[in-house]
Amino acid sequence: xxxxxxxxxxxxxxxxxSFIAALCAMLGLFLVLRKLSLIGDGLSHVSFGAIALGLFxxxxxxxxxxxxxxxxxxxxxxLTEKAKMYGDAAIGVVSSIGIAGGVILAGLSKGFNVDLFxxxxxxxxxxxxxxxxxxxxxxxAVLLVIVFFYNDLFSATFDQEYAKLTGVKTGRIDLLLxxxxxxxxxxxxxxxxxMLVSALLILPAVTALQLAKGFKxxxxxxxxxxxxxxxxxxxxxxxxxxxxxxxxVMCNAALFAxxxxxxxxTS
Amino acid sequence: xxxxxxxxVKNLSFSYGAAEVLRDVSFDVFKGDYIGLAGPxxxxxxxxxxxxxxxxxxxxxxxxxFGRDMRSFDSWYRIGYLPQRVNAFNPLFPATVKEVVGLxxxxxKSFPRRFTAADEEKIRRTLELMDISDLGxxxxxxxxxxxxxxxxLARALVPDPELLILDEPSxxxxxxxxxxxxxxxxxxxxxxxITSILITHDTAQxxxxxxxxxYLDKKVIFYGRFGDFCHSQEMTDYFGSFSQHxxxxxx
Numbered sequence: 001x002x003x004x005x006x007x008x009x010x011x012x013x014x015x016x017x018s019f020i021a022a023l024c025a026m027l028g029l030f031l032v033l034r035k036l037s038l039i040g041d042g043l044s045h046v047s048f049g050a051i052a053l054g055l056f057x058x059x060x061x062x063x064x065x066x067x068x069x070x071x072x073x074x075x076x077x078x079l080t081e082k083a084k085m086y087g088d089a090a091i092g093v094v095s096s097i098g099i100a101g102g103v104i105l106a107g108l109s110k111g112f113n114v115d116l117f118x119x120x121x122x123x124x125x126x127x128x129x130x131x132x133x134x135x136x137x138x139x140x141a142v143l144l145v146i147v148f149f150y151n152d153l154f155s156a157t158f159d160q161e162y163a164k165l166t167g168v169k170t171g172r173i174d175l176l177l178x179x180x181x182x183x184x185x186x187x188x189x190x191x192x193x194x195m196l197v198s199a200l201l202i203l204p205a206v207t208a209l210q211l212a213k214g215f216k217x218x219x220x221x222x223x224x225x226x227x228x229x230x231x232x233x234x235x236x237x238x239x240x241x242x243x244x245x246x247x248x249v250m251c252n253a254a255l256f257a258x259x260x261x262x263x264x265x266t267s
Numbered sequence: 268x269x270x271x272x273x274x275x276v277k278n279l280s281f282s283y284g285a286a287e288v289l290r291d292v293s294f295d296v297f298k299g300d301y302i303g304l305a306g307p308x309x310x311x312x313x314x315x316x317x318x319x320x321x322x323x324x325x326x327x328x329x330x331x332x333f334g335r336d337m338r339s340f341d342s343w344y345r346i347g348y349l350p351q352r353v354n355a356f357n358p359l360f361p362a363t364v365k366e367v368v369g370l371x372x373x374x375x376k377s378f379p380r381r382f383t384a385a386d387e388e389k390i391r392r393t394l395e396l397m398d399i400s401d402l403g404x405x406x407x408x409x410x411x412x413x414x415x416x417x418x419x420l421a422r423a424l425v426p427d428p429e430l431l432i433l434d435e436p437s438x439x440x441x442x443x444x445x446x447x448x449x450x451x452x453x454x455x456x457x458x459x460x461i462t463s464i465l466i467t468h469d470t471a472q473x474x475x476x477x478x479x480x481x482y483l484d485k486k487v488i489f490y491g492r493f494g495d496f497c498h499s500q501e502m503t504d505y506f507g508s509f510s511q512h513x514x515x516x517x518x
Binding site for chain 2: 033148149151152154155158159161162163164165166167168208209212213214215216217218
């Protein structure tokens with residue numbers, strides 16, 4: 001076995017990173033097909049504000065970020081439904097409030113700016129044992145919910161109106177999907193940081209969509225691309241001394257480019 | 268209400284803000300009927316169907332489906348619905364024919380809506396009925412317009428509905444596919460006894476297949492047998508005698 005695999009921080013990064021990436025890939029497929037790709041971007045900006053809030057009051061940032069981002073995701077849904085706003089506009093409103101809040105708290109703080117800005121780009125290599133357990137536990141919970149609601153999620157994503165006619169509670173499914181996305185975005189910040197988290201949701205999904213010949217196949221390929229990118233990205237980061245989050249995203253981008261070329265050559 | 272009444276609509280009205288879409292619409296559909304629902308653009312045909320299917324709110328009046336008030340109706344497996352094709356799906360969606368047809372079975376499932384081997388068999392037989400068995404593993408977005416319509420009709424038929432509602436199913440079809448599609452619906456109506464309501468712009472064409480015509484222009488202009496339509500004074504007043512004669516002659 002290669003020696004670098006003996007390092008605890010590498011093992012933790014592989015393990016937590018793979019779970020989180022798989023989660024992002026599954027949810028990302030639903031989001032991309034519903035034209036909600038940028039919700040990850042918006043919620044990650046809210047996470048920035050929420051993490052600042054946690055640091056400001058001296059709480060563990062993720063414990064503050066998860067409920068705050070969940071509430072923000074519901075707020076996006078309500079804005080879309082009640083204020084009759086387009087989804088992208090609602091995401092933009094909530095996203096800018098999150099960033100502005102984080103910047104104000106950073107301005108008011110006395111010295112947590114370095115900690116806060118480390119969340120902008122994430123670092124899976126510095127993930128602690130507690131964070132690994134938290135990531136795996138939450139990932140498994142979210143994965144279980146996706147598996148349990150698979151047909152409802154698929155139906156509501158394919159054709160919302162028809163789904164309603166078959167008894168699928170589409171309003172609840174929307175709420176479920178945004179809530180799962182909120183939790184996932186917070187987890188994924190450790191992997192790719194606030195700036196790049198949406199790439200983990202979007203890139204594996206669009207890669208799979210180039211090649212897949214069915215919805216289940218697309219989900220499998222999306223997960224495969226995501227996990228492969230995490231493993232390759234972390235390894236590249238270790239040997240080439242690159243930031244891990246950016247390396248993972250570039251691996252995802254390379255797989256997307258390869259899928260595009262393959263599709264072009266075979267079609 | 269008679270024992271064999273499938274759908275009973277009473278004084279149904281609907282408005283989008285100040286714009287009136289349906290006014291005091293009443294009619295009954297009986298078991299075995301094949302109804303052509305026709306009318307000009309903006310006549311309220313699709314709104315009427317969506318209201319009956321519980322997809323709109325803020326209406327006044329009432330409707331009963333299979334003897335139950337539509338507000339509390341939940342036996343959706345008894346109804347097969349084929350929406351307007353253009354609104355039905357994203358052609359880039361990576362769903363196979365089998366996956367799409369399977370969605371029609373969800374109305375027969377309770378949570379967590381898992382498919383069984385019997386469901387797979389049901390899907391296989393429905394694909395066979397629609398003569399698209401060889402397309403089962405193909406992506407729906409890669410099929411021709413006519414094949415896609417068969418897939419969506421298979422999705423509507425897979426739960427064995429008693430009432431089939433089709434919203435302008437022939438819009439994207441060429442004349443040959445259109446004839447074939449109308450033949451399939453007629454066959455389902457005659458051989459399997461499936462009550463059908465088909466929305467169309469083509470009043471003359473539907474007269475060749477349906478046994479009744481419901482002509483709508485915000486309100487019911489005519490409801491009855493197609494033969495009676497040709498002698499209806501209301502329709503003469505509405506169309507003018509020349510147009511009415513032309514429609515009846517084409518039929």
